[in-house]
Amino acid sequence: LRRCAMSPAAVARGLALAALLVLSVAGSARQARRPNVVLILTDDQDVCLGGMTPLKKTNALIAQMGITFLNAYVPSALCCPSRASILTGKYPHNHHVVNNTLEGNCSSKLWQKIQEPYTFPALLKNMCGYQTFFAGKYLNEYGAEDAGGVGHVPPGWSFWYALEKNSKYYNYTLSVNGKARRHGENYSVDYLTDVLANMSLDFLEYKSNFEPFFMMISTPAPHSPWTAAPQYTKSFQNVSAPRNSNFNIHGKNKHWLIRQAKTPMTNSSIQFLDDAYRKRWQTLLSVDDLVEKLVKKLELNGELDNTYIFYTSDNGYHTGQFSLPIDKRQLYEFDIKVPLLVRGPGIKPNQTNKMLVANIDLGPTILDIAGYDLNKTQMDGMSLLPLLRGDKNVTWRSDFLVEYQGEGYNGSDPTCPGLGPGVTHCFPDCVCEDSYNNTYACVRTLSTSWDLQYCEFDDREVFVEVYNLTADPHQINNIAKTIDQEILEKMNYRLMMLQSCSGATCRTPGVFDPGYRFDPRLMFSNHGVRARRFSAQSL
Numbered sequence: 001l002r003r004c005a006m007s008p009a010a011v012a013r014g015l016a017l018a019a020l021l022v023l024s025v026a027g028s029a030r031q032a033r034r035p036n037v038v039l040i041l042t043d044d045q046d047v048c049l050g051g052m053t054p055l056k057k058t059n060a061l062i063a064q065m066g067i068t069f070l071n072a073y074v075p076s077a078l079c080c081p082s083r084a085s086i087l088t089g090k091y092p093h094n095h096h097v098v099n100n101t102l103e104g105n106c107s108s109k110l111w112q113k114i115q116e117p118y119t120f121p122a123l124l125k126n127m128c129g130y131q132t133f134f135a136g137k138y139l140n141e142y143g144a145e146d147a148g149g150v151g152h153v154p155p156g157w158s159f160w161y162a163l164e165k166n167s168k169y170y171n172y173t174l175s176v177n178g179k180a181r182r183h184g185e186n187y188s189v190d191y192l193t194d195v196l197a198n199m200s201l202d203f204l205e206y207k208s209n210f211e212p213f214f215m216m217i218s219t220p221a222p223h224s225p226w227t228a229a230p231q232y233t234k235s236f237q238n239v240s241a242p243r244n245s246n247f248n249i250h251g252k253n254k255h256w257l258i259r260q261a262k263t264p265m266t267n268s269s270i271q272f273l274d275d276a277y278r279k280r281w282q283t284l285l286s287v288d289d290l291v292e293k294l295v296k297k298l299e300l301n302g303e304l305d306n307t308y309i310f311y312t313s314d315n316g317y318h319t320g321q322f323s324l325p326i327d328k329r330q331l332y333e334f335d336i337k338v339p340l341l342v343r344g345p346g347i348k349p350n351q352t353n354k355m356l357v358a359n360i361d362l363g364p365t366i367l368d369i370a371g372y373d374l375n376k377t378q379m380d381g382m383s384l385l386p387l388l389r390g391d392k393n394v395t396w397r398s399d400f401l402v403e404y405q406g407e408g409y410n411g412s413d414p415t416c417p418g419l420g421p422g423v424t425h426c427f428p429d430c431v432c433e434d435s436y437n438n439t440y441a442c443v444r445t446l447s448t449s450w451d452l453q454y455c456e457f458d459d460r461e462v463f464v465e466v467y468n469l470t471a472d473p474h475q476i477n478n479i480a481k482t483i484d485q486e487i488l489e490k491m492n493y494r495l496m497m498l499q500s501c502s503g504a505t506c507r508t509p510g511v512f513d514p515g516y517r518f519d520p521r522l523m524f525s526n527h528g529v530r531a532r533r534f535s536a537q538s539l
Contacts, residue, residue: 033212033306034128034130034212034369034370034371035212035306035307035308035344035345035369035370036212036213036214036215036303036306036307036308037212037213037214037215037307037308037309037310037344037366037369037370038214038215038216038217038294038298038307038308038309038310039214039215039216039217039310039312039362039366040217040219040287040290040291040294040309040310040311040312041083041086041136041216041217041218041219041312041313041314042219042221042222042284042287042311042312042313042314043079043137043167043218043219043220043221043222043223043313043314044079044222044223044224044280044313044314044315044316044317044328045221045222045284045313045316045317045338045339046313046316046317046318046334046335046337046338047072047313047316047337047338047339048316048333048334048337049241049242049244049277049316049317049318049319049334050242051222051280051284051313051316051317051339052339053281054235054236054281054282054284054285054288055284055287055288055291056288057288057289057291057292058287058288058291058292058311058341059341061291061292061295061343062291062295062309062311062341062342062343063341063343063350064349064350065343065349065350066309066341066342066343066344066347066348066349066351067341067342067343067347067348067351067352067353067387067388068339068340068341068351068352068353069340069341069342069352069353069355069357069384070352070353070354071337071354071355071356071357071446072312072337072338072339072340072357072358072359073336073337073338073356073357073358073359073400073402073444074314074315074316074336074338074358074359074402075091075092075358075359075360075400075401075402075403076092076315076402076403076404077315077316077328077329077330077331077335077336077402077404078099078100078315078328078329078404079100079137079139079140079166079223079314079315080097080099080100080104080106080107080139080140080141081095081097081098081099081104081106081404082314082315082359083138083139083314084097084106084111084115084139085358085359085360086314086359086360086362086363087115087116087119087120087121087363088115088118088119088120088363088379089120089360089361089362089363089364089377089379089380089381090360090378090379090380090381091360091380091401091403091498091501091506092403092404092405093403093499093500094378094380094502095111095115096110096111096114096115097111097115097139098405099405099407100140100141100166100407101141101407102141102144102146102147104405104407106139106140106141107138107139107140107141107142107143107144107147108141108147109146109147109148111139112147112148112152112154116154116155116156117155117156118377118378119154119155119156119363120362120363120364120366120367120379121134121154121156121157121214121216122154122155122156123156123367123372123377124156124214124366124367124370124372125156125157125158125214126155126156127372128212128367128370128371128372129211129212130211130212130213130214130370131158131159131207131208131211131212131213131214132156132157132158132159132213132214132215132216133157133158133159133200133203133207133213133214133215133216134157134159134160134161134162134215134216134218135161135162135196135199135200135203135215135216135217135218136161136162136163136192136196136216136217136218136219136220137162137163137166137167137218137219137220137223138154138162138163138218140165140166141165142162142163142164142165142175143162143163143164143165143173143175144165150162150164150173150174150175150178150179150180151175151178151179152175152178153175153177153178159177159203160175160176160177160178161174161175161176161177161196161199162174162175163175163192163218163220164180166223167192167220167221167223167224168192168220168225169191169192169193169220169221169225169227169283170183170184170185170190170191170192170227171183171184171185171190172192174195183195187229187230191229191286192219192220193219193220193221193229193283193286193287193289193290194229194286194289194290196217196218196219196290197289197290197293197294200215200217200290200293200294200297201293201294201297203215204294204297204298204301204303205297212370214366214370217290217294219286219287219290220283221280221283221284221286221287222279222280222281222283222284222287222317224276226276226279226280226282226283227279227283228279228282228283228285228286229282229283229285229286232282232283232285232286233282235281235282235285236278236281236282237278239277239278239281240274240277240278241273241274241276241277241319241320242319244321244474245474245476246321246322246474246475246476247320247321248263248264248265248270248320248323249263249322249323249476250263250322250323251322251323252478253465253477253478253480254322254465254478255438255440255457255459255461255463255465256459256461256463257432257433257434257435257437257438258322258324258330260419260431260432261322261323261324261431262323262429262430262431263323264323265320265323265325265429266429268429269320269325269427269429269431270320272325272326273319273320273325273326274319276319276326277319280317291311294309295309305345306345307344307345308342308343308344308345308347308366308369308388309342309343309344310340310341310342310362310366311339311340311341311342312338312339312340312341312359312362313338313339314338314359315328315335315336315338316328316333316334316335316336316337316338317334317335318330318332318334318335321334323431324431324433325427325431325433327425327433327434329404329406329425329433329434329438330438331402331404331440331442331453331455331465332475333469333473333474333475336402336444338359340357342384342388344388346388346389347388347389347390348390351390353387354446355387355396355397356396356397356398356399356400356444356446357384357387358381358400359381360379360380360381360400361381361382361383361384362381362384363377363379363381364377364379364381364382364383364384365381365383365384365385365388367383368383368385369385377503378502378503379503380501380502380503380506380507381506382396382397382507397507397510398445398446398447398509398510398512398513399443399444399445399446399447399494399498399510399511400443400444400498401441401442401443401444401495401498401499401501401506402440402441402442402443402444402455403440403441403442403499404438404439404440404441405439406434406435406436406437406438406439406440407424407425407434407435407436407438408421408422408423408424408434408435408436408437408438409421409422409423409424410422413426413432415427415428415430416430416432418430419432422435422436422437423435437457437458437459437460438457439457439458439459440455440456440457440458441455441456441458441495441498441499442454442455442456442495443455443491443494443495443498443510443511445491445510445511445512447510447512447513448512449512450468450470450512451468451469451470452466452467452468452469452491453465453466453467453469453475454466454488454491454492454494454495456492456495464480465478465480466478466479466480466483466488466491467479468483487511490511491511494510494511
C-alpha cells in the first residue's frame with residue numbers, strides 16, 4: 001500500500017491545527033473541571049466575644065472576597081461531637097458521638113465501623129474522584145491504642161497528617177499516612193500551626209493536576225494550652241476579655257450548674273481568663289498567616305478562582321459569662337455560635353447572610369459543589385450552595401437542634417468535694433464547667449417573627465430554659481415561667497420531633513413556619529426524652 005505524500009507546508013498546517021485542537025480541549029477541560037474545596041477548621045474559636053478580631057488577613061482574603069454567615073451554629077458545643085457532625089452531616093443523636101471520650105464514641109471502633117465509611121470526604125474520594133488531604137486535629141481520641149492507634153487511617157483520605165489525640169502546639173505525634181512522626185519543641189520545625197501550613201503548601205505543589213482536590217486543615221488554635229508562636233507572644237498586651245452584660249453575673253433562673261458558679265469571680269479567676277483570652281488571640285495570628293500563605297499559593301497555581309475556601313470553628317467559647325471562667329459545652333450563644341466565612345466561584349464579594357445555618361450543612365454543601373446527588377446520603381443538613389450563589393426565593397430552615405450529653409466523674413472532684421460526685425472540669429475556687437446532668441437539648445429558632453431558644457435538661461428537675469434573644473440577646477432572663485403556654489407546648493413537641501429526626505425529617509418546617517404541622521407519627525424518641533405537656537405554672 002502506498003501512503004499519500006504530504007508537502008512540508010501541509011504538514012506544518014496540520015501540526016498547527018492539531019496544536020490548536022489540543023489547546024482548545026485543554027481549555028475546555030479546565031473550564032469544566034469541578035471546583036476544588038478547602039475547609040479550614042479552628043479549635044474553640046468563638047465569634048460572639050471577638051474571636052475573629054485578630055484575623056485581619058483572613059477577613060480580607062475570605063470574608064471580604066466572599067460571604068460571612070452571621071448566624072452559623074454547631075449542634076453540640078464540644079469538639080468531638082461537633083467534628084463528627086461536620087464529617088457526617090448528622091446531628092449527634094444520629095452519629096452517636098456524645099462527648100470527647102472513647103466511651104462517648106469519639107474515634108471509637110464503632111465510629112470507625114459505622115460512620116467513617118460514609119463521611120463526606122469518603123464520598124468525595126470514592127464516588128467523585130477527588131484527591132483528599134487532611135492535616136491537623138481530627139477527633140480528640142484519634143490515635144488511642146484501643147481504637148487502632150495512629151496506624152488507623154480513616155477511609156476517604158489520599159493524604160493523611162493527623163494529630164494524635166487533642167490539640168497541642170509542641171511535643172506531639174502525627175500520623176503520616178499511618179506512620180507515627182514525633183515532633184519536639186523547636187519552633188522552626190515543630191510549631192504545629194506552621195507545620196500544617198507547610199504541609200498544605202507541599203500538597204498544593206506536588207498534587208495531581210488532573211483531579212479536583214479537597215483539603216481539610218484543622219488547626220490547634222485557639223485551643224488550650226494557648227501557646228503562641230515566639231514572634232506573637234507580646235501581641236495584644238492591652239487586650240482583656242469583653243465585659244458585656246452577662247460577664248461576671250450570677251446565672252439566676254438557670255440550670256443548677258450555672259447557678260453554682262461563684263459571683264463575683266475572684267480577682268485571680270478574672271486575671272486567669274483575661275490571660276487566656278489574650279493568648280487565644282495570639283495563637284490565631286499564626287492561623288492568619290496560614291490563610292495568607294494558602295491563598296497566595298492557590299493564586300500562584302492559577303487555582304484560586306476555581307476553589308471554594310470555607311473557614312469555621314468546631315464550637316464557640318466563654319470567658320467569664322455567668323461567672324463561668326473558661327470553657328464551652330453550654331447551651332448559650334457564646335458556646336454554640338461560630339464564625340463561617342466562604343469565598344469561591346460564583347460568590348459575590350463582601351456579602352453577609354442572616355440565614356440560620358449549622359455545621360451539619362458543610363458536608364452536604366461540599367458534596368453538592370462536587371456534583372454528588374445528596375438524595376443518596378443520609379445527612380441531616382442542607383446544602384448552602386443556593387445561598388452561596390445568591391439564588392432568589394430559597395426555602396430555608398427556621399430552626400435547628402442543639403444537644404449535649406454532660407460529662408462527669410463517678411467520684412467527687414478533689415477541688416470541689418462539697419458538690420459530690422458527677423462533676424468535672426472544676427476550677428480551684430470550686431466552679432465546675434460540666435456534670436453528668438448537664439445533659440440538655442434545645443430548639444434554636446430564628447424566623448421572621450421570633451428569635452428564640454427553648455431548652456430542656458434531662459435531670460431530676462426536668463429544668464427548662466427559654467430565651468427571647470430579640471429582647472435579651474445575652475440570654476440573662478429565663479422566660480420559661482412567663483412565655484405563652486401554647487408556644488411552650490409547641491416548642492416541646494418540636495424538640496421531641498427533632499431529637500428523633502433523621503435525614504429529611506430534620507428539615508421539616510419549624511413552629512413559626514407557615515407549613516408547620518404537628519404529626520403524631522413523629523412523636524417517638526429513643527433518646528431518653530419523654531412526651532409531656534408543660535404548664536408554665538409548674539416550672
